[in-house]
Amino acid sequence: MGYKWDLSVVVRFLPVLLQGAALTIQLTCIAVGMGILIGTFVGIGRVSKNKLLYTLSSIYVTFIRGTPMLVQLYLVYFGLPAYFGTIPPRMAAIITLSVNSGAYVAEIVRAGIQSIDRGQLEAARSLGMTYSQAMRYVLIPQTFKRIIPPLGNEFIALLKDSSIVSVIALEELVRKGSMIAGRTFRAFEIWTAVALLFLCMTLPITQLVNYAERWLKQND
Amino acid sequence: MIKVVDLQKRFGTLRVLNGITNEVREGEVVCVIGPSGSGKSTFLRCLNLLEIPDGGQIYFDGVEITDLKKVDINQIRAEMGMVFQRFNLFPHMNVVENICLAPLKVRKCSREEAEARAYDLLRKVGLQEKALAYPDTLSGGQQQRVAIARALAMQPKVMLFDEPTSALDPEMIKEVLDVMKELAKEGLTMVVVTHEMGFAREVADRVLFMDEGLIIEENTPDQLFNSPQHERTKLFLSKIL
Numbered sequence: 257m258g259y260k261w262d263l264s265v266v267v268r269f270l271p272v273l274l275q276g277a278a279l280t281i282q283l284t285c286i287a288v289g290m291g292i293l294i295g296t297f298v299g300i301g302r303v304s305k306n307k308l309l310y311t312l313s314s315i316y317v318t319f320i321r322g323t324p325m326l327v328q329l330y331l332v333y334f335g336l337p338a339y340f341g342t343i344p345p346r347m348a349a350i351i352t353l354s355v356n357s358g359a360y361v362a363e364i365v366r367a368g369i370q371s372i373d374r375g376q377l378e379a380a381r382s383l384g385m386t387y388s389q390a391m392r393y394v395l396i397p398q399t400f401k402r403i404i405p406p407l408g409n410e411f412i413a414l415l416k417d418s419s420i421v422s423v424i425a426l427e428e429l430v431r432k433g434s435m436i437a438g439r440t441f442r443a444f445e446i447w448t449a450v451a452l453l454f455l456c457m458t459l460p461i462t463q464l465v466n467y468a469e470r471w472l473k474q475n476d
Numbered sequence: 477m478i479k480v481v482d483l484q485k486r487f488g489t490l491r492v493l494n495g496i497t498n499e500v501r502e503g504e505v506v507c508v509i510g511p512s513g514s515g516k517s518t519f520l521r522c523l524n525l526l527e528i529p530d531g532g533q534i535y536f537d538g539v540e541i542t543d544l545k546k547v548d549i550n551q552i553r554a555e556m557g558m559v560f561q562r563f564n565l566f567p568h569m570n571v572v573e574n575i576c577l578a579p580l581k582v583r584k585c586s587r588e589e590a591e592a593r594a595y596d597l598l599r600k601v602g603l604q605e606k607a608l609a610y611p612d613t614l615s616g617g618q619q620q621r622v623a624i625a626r627a628l629a630m631q632p633k634v635m636l637f638d639e640p641t642s643a644l645d646p647e648m649i650k651e652v653l654d655v656m657k658e659l660a661k662e663g664l665t666m667v668v669v670t671h672e673m674g675f676a677r678e679v680a681d682r683v684l685f686m687d688e689g690l691i692i693e694e695n696t697p698d699q700l701f702n703s704p705q706h707e708r709t710k711l712f713l714s715k716i717l
């Protein structure tokens with residue numbers, strides 16, 4: 257009841273929070289970039305007639321989407337060292353986020369490819385193109401446009417979920433907030449500031465996604 | 477040129493082709509007519525192996541192409557052009573790119589050669605001024621003419637048309653049929669599934685009437701249209717003529 261807001265704490269520690277936000281953005285960008293790379297190949301595997309490719313990519317997607325990211329992070333950070341020696345937290349975070357994102361992007365890519373009219377593949381094949389040529393020159397280029405909005409959403413989701421790496425002491429935005437809140441006993445102010453910073457990052461992307469969706473609707 | 481022996485095709489338990497035997501000779505124009513669902517499209521798509529037959533043989537230039545282990549399916553398809561009811565142009569490419577893609581990637585032509593031929597073909601189908609247009613800016617008739625040019629760019633030995641005018645507004649049908657008549661006049665081997673009886677009458681050397689996965693009757697257009705032998709042919713013709 258008698259709680260008085262002290263915004264000076266926020267002002268004082270804003271640079272530190274911004275540092276954390278920068279790491280959050282950095283991790284997310286790297287992870288989504290890697291995720292797009294992984295997801296493109298895995299997504300193609302998911303529509304492949306090759307049994308091995310299909311099975312492997314399906315297992316990967318099912319495993320990642322069916323288990324908590326926290327468990328995946330622990331597996332990488334605490335589990336993998338059994339084989340590879342200690343992994344720096346930053347590396348573990350990037351691996352986990354990328355591999356995680358890859359599975360979600362794979363599903364986006366799969367849905368994108370499957371949304372293309374069957375006639376496109378048939379036309380390409382009827383001209384003598386191989387399946388891979390048809391994929392490469394005809395189907396995949398057409399999916400680019402369509403997967404922009406869902407990729408934007410994946411970026412937002414990962415931006416928020418990346419806070420999970422705070423548990424292995426990576427000083428991204430949430431970890432910074434936690435540290436400052438603990439030190440200053442100004443939890444309400446600090447966590448409000450952290451939330452607003454997340455909004456500042458996600459809102460522009462949401463806007464872009466909405467804009468892209470409208471643009472696509474007009475151009476499809 | 478194409479010989480078909482006892483061709484069979486099922487989709488699950490549905491028997492769509494029940495033993496089709498026929499031969500298309502070089503330079504011949506064969507029209508295929510018949511009620512919807514009788515297997516005309518499936519027959520055509522078996523010819524270039526877009527559908528893999530369940531039984532029987534197809535010979536193309538004397539080679540059995542249904543023996544999938546021995547033949548290169550892509551090489552065979554490159555020799556057979558196909559035109560679809562719904563055009564299926566590649567929407568992310570302009571007209572010239574649509575036409576050049578397969579010659580470049582499949583035939584490994586040089587770009588100059590591919591483009592020169594593309595412009596020749598566009599002139600032939602009357603669309604040279606649309607070379608740089610994207611498919612969605614073209615009318616249906618224009619798109620279908622581009623699709624014909626795209627198929628011709630591979631210099632196929634035979635062209636397969638699956639109801640090329642059924643998705644078109646009436647006023648655009650003629651421009652597409654005119655292009656096809658021109659091709660027939662030049663002696664191109666063509667198999668055309670169509671409901672355009674006027675076209676079949678004028679251009680076809682032979683008309684096949686299909687029903688329930690079989691060729692019920694075949695004859696010259698004059699004979700088939702004027703004195704059909706089979707009850708089912710008569711019934712079908714009475715409905716559409």
Ligand SMILES: Nc1ncnc2c1ncn2[C@@H]1O[C@H](COP(=O)(O)OP(=O)(O)O)[C@@H](O)[C@H]1O
Pocket residue numbers: 487490492510511512513514515516517518519
């Ligand atoms: N890919 C497919 N899967 C299942 N059934 C199909 C498929 N293609 C065609 N059919 C069925 O086969 C029958 C013949 O189809 P089709 O060859 O397209 O006939 P037509 O071209 O003479 O109208 C129809 O009953 C159709 O529903």
Ligand SMILES: [Mg+2]
Pocket residue numbers: 516517518639
């Ligand atoms: Mg049909």
